Amino acid sequence: MVVEISLPDWLSAETLPTHIESIEDRMRFVIALSRRNFENATGGPFAAAVFEEATGKLVAAGVNRVMPCHCSSAHAEVTTLSFAQKRLGTHDLGGTGMPAHQIVVNWRPCTMCMGAVIWSGATSLVIAGSDDSVERITGFDEGPMPHDWQGELEKRGIRVTDNVLYDEAVAVFHAFAASGAVVYNGRGGGAKTSG
Template identity: 50%
Template sequence: MDTSALATSFGARLPDWVAAELAGVPEVLATDEDRIRLVNRLAERNHRENTGGPFAALVVESGTGRLLSAGVNLVLASGLSSTHAEVVALSLAQTRLGAWDLGAPGGPGLELVVNWRPCVMCYGAAMWSGVRRLLLAGDGPEVEALTGFDEGPMREDWVEQFDARGIEIVRGVLRDEAVEVFRAYGERDDAVVYNARGAAAEATASRSA
């Protein structure tokens, strides 16, 4: 087999606007509200910049509030379906620390901050990353109802599954603010909803037809 045409690497990088947006952000985000307010802001700008969907995530030291990484959804910018905000933020934190296990013994307790409950893919990514806390603006049907994105077949006992693995879940911080970001995306005439297939994709296609 001629392997010369096969891809042997892949990757993604944050758009330049993210660094500009973070330039004025303090290194320490002291409260849950500070952390969620930032992810909501990044999620809003991400879709306005047309670099991805209205999603953002951070990895933060729980005890100190020190920001380790920030990620936004890069599916459109990278052409990679796996580059959801959670995966981007976790990967950048792992790269910075040089460790695949963000919960390794001797290190600080880390948390993943997201502007909504993870989709089915990011559910697994968060669970296996090593973070010990998951801070969410909210959970529920609003993302799918307002944007048309298919979040996948999440387990009804997803909170209990995290808890069983020693991962604390905190929900409902600045929830209404997060919902307004999704509403704004769903109201855009040019919003791209990148569901590969299924009922949600068909509904989106019929809505835009």
């Protein structure tokens, strides 16, 4: 028995940049992937990328793959961190001798992905926003986040940078809602639909 999470064909075929310098450009790259993912019907409107924080070297890019891969945990963060760890041959992106790794995501993590970020060994998280926009606009359930979730990450040595290209990220969620695409919450009978 093997569990497999794959990248969509359009992303596998892409020649990705080797380095992205600024935080804004890293986020712009991730937001573009989030839009392409739902437009290509290859997953939800979420994407992430792992970089060497200091150099901007791109280690892995990934997208939400819940429905195509039949895997409720295949959120963008879990997918991308897993690719990064596989590429580097380690379970710990913060292991001895490793450069600091940063994960950039087009919104704040859900409950599960907050844990995934903590266990990954990444030492910084960059997000486009952290308010209730995703739940309000798209209907996705982000789970019971601790009130001070950013503080919980900071306590564990993970720096959080919020509100990077907020408007651009929200625009993708509006486009997703307008597309009528499926919102794949667990217990589907209770899933909300947007708009």
